[in-house]
Amino acid sequence: xxxxxxxxxxxxxxxxxxxxxxxxxxxxxxxxxxxxxxxxxxxxxxxxxxxxxxxxxxxxxxxxxxxxxxxxxxxxxxxxxxxxxxxxxxxxxxxxxxxxxxxxxxxxxxxxxxxxxxxxxxxxxxxxxxxxxxxxxxxxxxxxxxxxxxxxxxxxxxxxxxxxxxxxxxxxxxxxxxxxxxxxxxxxxxxxxxxxxxxxxxxxxxxxxxxxxxxxxxxxxxxxxxxxxxxxxxxxxxxxxxxxxxxxxxxxxxxxxxxxxxxxxxxxxxxxxxxxxxxxxxxxxxxxxxxxxxxxxxxxxxxxxxxxxxxxxxxxxxxxxxxxxxxxxxxxxxxxxxxxxxxxxxxxxxxxxxxxxxxxxxxx
Amino acid sequence: xxxxxxxxxxxxxxxxxxxxxxxxxxxxxxxxxxxxxxxxxxxxxxxxxxxxxxxxxxxxxxxxxxxxxxxxxxxxxxxxxxxxxxxxxxxxxxxxxxxxxxxxxxxxxxxxxxxxxxxxxxxxxxxxxxxxxxxxxxxxxxxxxxxxxxxxxxxxxxxxxxxxxxxxxxxxxxxxxxxxxxxxxxxxxxxxxxxxxxxxxxxxxxxxxxxxxxxxxxxxxxxxx
Numbered sequence: 001x002x003x004x005x006x007x008x009x010x011x012x013x014x015x016x017x018x019x020x021x022x023x024x025x026x027x028x029x030x031x032x033x034x035x036x037x038x039x040x041x042x043x044x045x046x047x048x049x050x051x052x053x054x055x056x057x058x059x060x061x062x063x064x065x066x067x068x069x070x071x072x073x074x075x076x077x078x079x080x081x082x083x084x085x086x087x088x089x090x091x092x093x094x095x096x097x098x099x100x101x102x103x104x105x106x107x108x109x110x111x112x113x114x115x116x117x118x119x120x121x122x123x124x125x126x127x128x129x130x131x132x133x134x135x136x137x138x139x140x141x142x143x144x145x146x147x148x149x150x151x152x153x154x155x156x157x158x159x160x161x162x163x164x165x166x167x168x169x170x171x172x173x174x175x176x177x178x179x180x181x182x183x184x185x186x187x188x189x190x191x192x193x194x195x196x197x198x199x200x201x202x203x204x205x206x207x208x209x210x211x212x213x214x215x216x217x218x219x220x221x222x223x224x225x226x227x228x229x230x231x232x233x234x235x236x237x238x239x240x241x242x243x244x245x246x247x248x249x250x251x252x253x254x255x256x257x258x259x260x261x262x263x264x265x266x267x268x269x270x271x272x273x274x275x276x277x278x279x280x281x282x283x284x285x286x287x288x289x290x291x292x293x294x295x296x297x298x299x300x301x302x303x304x305x306x307x308x309x310x311x312x313x314x315x316x317x318x319x320x321x322x323x324x325x326x327x328x329x330x331x332x333x334x335x336x337x338x339x340x341x342x343x344x345x346x347x348x349x350x351x352x353x354x355x356x357x358x359x360x361x362x363x364x
Numbered sequence: 365x366x367x368x369x370x371x372x373x374x375x376x377x378x379x380x381x382x383x384x385x386x387x388x389x390x391x392x393x394x395x396x397x398x399x400x401x402x403x404x405x406x407x408x409x410x411x412x413x414x415x416x417x418x419x420x421x422x423x424x425x426x427x428x429x430x431x432x433x434x435x436x437x438x439x440x441x442x443x444x445x446x447x448x449x450x451x452x453x454x455x456x457x458x459x460x461x462x463x464x465x466x467x468x469x470x471x472x473x474x475x476x477x478x479x480x481x482x483x484x485x486x487x488x489x490x491x492x493x494x495x496x497x498x499x500x501x502x503x504x505x506x507x508x509x510x511x512x513x514x515x516x517x518x519x520x521x522x523x524x525x526x527x528x529x530x531x532x533x534x535x536x537x538x539x540x541x542x543x544x545x546x547x548x549x550x551x552x553x554x555x556x557x558x559x560x561x562x563x564x565x566x567x568x569x570x571x572x573x574x575x576x577x578x579x580x581x582x583x584x585x586x587x588x589x
Contacts, residue, residue: 120584122528122532122584123529123531123532138580140532140535140536140581140584141531141532141535158535158536158539158577158580159535159538159539174573174576176539176542176543176573176577177538177539177542193569193573195539195542195543195546195570195573196542210404214566214569216546216549216550216566216570217546231404235562235565235566236562237550237553237560237562237563237566256562257560257561257562268404272562272565272566274546274549274550274553274566275549
């Protein structure tokens with residue numbers, strides 16, 4: 001059943017030894033995939049074949065093990081010696097396959113899979129397109145995006161943004177220090193919150209549905225379709241409550257907690273922000289705003305790119321100045337990405353070097 | 365804040381009012397947003413409670429929870445204890461909040477116990493494990509218990525954080541500080557306006573977030589041991 005198509009091939013890329021491994025396993029219907037990769041990347045694509053193909057790119061000491069355990073294809077990475085290696089995995093799987101993906105310093109990307117997906121990483125982004133059934137995505141230090149998924153959705157980060165688009169089903173989203181952006185949502189049950197960031201919702205408000213959006217330090221912006229039947233409770237301690245359309249208020253508790261009933265009021269929606277404003281908009285208005293926000297974000301990124309390219313047109317005598325500017329622009333990004341990955345291996349390598357040097361000194 | 369129907373809402377949700385009372389209450393709901401919202405909350409809590417697996421917690425936490433609920437029970441309800449016992453999910457608003465927090469603490473406490481015992485905890489893929497935000501609010505006498513649970517989980521984190529790299533620990537600590545600041549701000553606001561339903565709810569939700577974050581990080585540390 002297990003056929004290894006190609007073993008290791010040694011390449012030299014820019015002086016860094018790189019190994020590539022390819023392993024392909026034929027899998028029965030209903031098989032699942034379990035991947036554990038300490039550092040690097042996990043990329044999974046859905047394809048139409050009933051086989052799992054695992055392509056790994058490792059350092060000299062890296063190792064990729066692929067095995068079939070029961071009905072599960074298990075992919076593990078490791079190192080022949082010393083610190084864990086940085087390994088990039090590119091895996092093709094049948095589209096309906098269920099996935100369990102775990103990383104520590106790993107970015108996780110999934111595209112074109114229509115099975116259940118569980119993905120967790122400590123320091124890395126998670127970007128998933130597709131998924132059906134139970135979809136759970138967790139990262140501590142990376143942003144999480146999910147698109148074109150349906151089912152019971154649970155997505156959270158701690159220190160980054162969370163973004164869902166074209167997702168349907170029961171949705172629960174949380175982050176602590178980041179923004180929550182939900183667009184194109186079709187759901188009767190949405191629960192989304194953050195401590196430090198805005199929450200934006202553009203989606204359906206179904207009769208009998210339950211919708212809850214909260215932030216401590218950010219604004220809450222939701223779209224309310226014109227024919228919605230919803231009872232909205234909006235509460236804020238230090239912000240304002242605003243709608244771009246007439247809202248019939250049915251109750252008020254103090255200055256900052258108000259209840260509105262639209263139509264039959266059968267759906268329930270809670271909008272809460274301690275420091276921020278609460279805004280209710282019509283869907284088109286909300287989409288225009290989101291588009292503007294995306295454009296501004298893109299322009300800001302281009303601006304940053306222009307800033308860095310500007311440094312190439314400088315007088316070489318000012319190299320130090322521009323080097324400092326370049327470092328300032330890129331250091332946080334690269335430090336964040338690479339420092340955790342390489343810190344241990346460099347610490348080990350340098351400690352050996354210094355031990356050796358110290359031994360030489362004491363011997364002589 | 366309360367009207368004559370406030371303490372009858374759970375009976376209404378349980379279908380225990382007679383037809384005349386039901387009709388009168390439904391007429392009242394047409395004009396009272398607060399009772400309307402509370403009925404919605406009650407239905408959510410009942411649905412959530414019914415959807416929970418019937419598995420007892422690893423440690424016998426119920427005795428403490430029951431004591432806390434009894435302590436908060438309104439005096440005029442004491443002589444109705446038999447009815448409360450008979451009805452599985454008939455709770456007052458204050459008790460509901462206590463129960464909501466208690467469910468959360470069972471979850472957090474269970475994780476902590478498992479971490480302490482050195483067992484690896486596999487994050488459950490079920491959405492049911494993702495405790496929703498508490499929704500009903502009254503006077504927040506439960507916060508002391510939540511503080512205790514947070515203290516336990518923080519102690520566990522101190523023990524376990526060596527299994528995580530320093531960068532992750534730093535980020536987690538920064539985010540815990542962010543939540544602490546939010547909790548402090550909510551508490552200050554509550555001191556000025558103790559009866560504010562939203563502030564009680566917000567404080568409960570923010571503390572739940574801290575419990576959830578601590579539980580997740582402890583789970584993660586245990587999984588990487």
